[in-house]
Amino acid sequence: MKTYPFISYHEIQGATNNFDGSNLIGVGSSASVYKGTLSSGTVVAIKVLDLQSEQVCKRFDTECEVMRNVRHRNLVPVITTCSSEYIRAFVLRYMPNGSLDNWLYKEDRHLNLLQRVTIMLDVATAIEYLHHSHDTPIVHCDLKPTNVLLDEEMVAHVGDFGISKILAVRKSMAHTETLGTLGYIAPEYGSEGIVSTSGDVYSYGIMLMEILAKRRPTDEEIFNENVSLREWIKKAFPRTMMEVVDANIFHEEEKSLPKVNFA
Structure with a gap:
């Protein structure tokens, strides 16, 4: 310890x-x-x-x-x-590149496809460690872009464990009155107060969709009690996926590629 x-x-x-x-x-x-x-x-x-x-x-x-x-x-x-x-x-x-949320939504910052995938791989590695590297699993409970911070090399670090739960040995879930952030919490967590490692996996999935679509799950212009980010993307898959994916992913990717002279 x-x-x-x-x-x-x-x-x-x-x-x-x-x-x-x-x-x-x-x-x-x-x-x-x-x-x-x-x-x-x-x-x-x-x-x-x-x-x-x-x-x-x-x-x-x-x-x-x-x-x-x-x-x-x-x-x-x-x-x-x-x-x-x-x-x-x-x-x-100190993380000089701030939060993932800032990189997604501030006008002067952009992430290409490789950067977004690499960041989410870093986050997945951190969550895998919390869930499986201890005798007692640790559940983060509040995964979201504001809790993912980027260092000088754009390596992602998960932070803010204020409502985390250390699950009892041999128990895969626990009941709690503490909630995470609406839009990211699993349905059973919000309605029944059940915390489990599966809840973090659900939040991770929402984040992955958000980072690819550049849409907050709480965006009231698109999402409401009838349509969620998850349902919106599911409806678009696979035929109209390009309509929901952030166009800047490919725009920034193309700008980063070396120019080839065919003359």
Whole structure:
């Protein structure tokens, strides 16, 4: 089991210039993420949890428990943690290329087909490790593009284990009141609160469709209670698949190919 070096609240304050807004790189429903520089000179991402919620404090304990038991090249590395009456925070390796979500939906960023397939292979490797490399399987519970971060070489790392579940030995599923993100959670998870490794596989499948179609499963212009991303793509397969696949996949792929002179 991994242990982490001690870091003080004071050092985290200094690393983020007292949590200055210019260092804020992400805001979620239960945490804010700051870019910071430790006294050693190491550039890090510091995930600060909102202490207003008792549920968030439980998520911190859950994430600590999971991260002490895992280590893999496709998981976001935790450098250390900080827990005091003032703060609950994770100090993480900084990922300069941000999230997969940003690469899919920001106008100034594009991913070609090879990059998308490689990223999803990295994610699959991480999930396979969580499910099968321990005596007790670990279920992520909240797989989605915002929880996939890309390093300087565009290698994907899965992060945010705040609602993960460590399944009991010899049990393949568990009941929970904690939900993931609508659009990505498996039907049995949302309706019955059943968590299993199969739920992560379902979320992975939704992500794979999303990354190829460049459509959020929560896109209200296309999807509703009658038509989901999964059903939309299933209906298009195989005859009209080119109508649902993101055209930029091939556009960017062609731009990256060397030009051939036939003269």
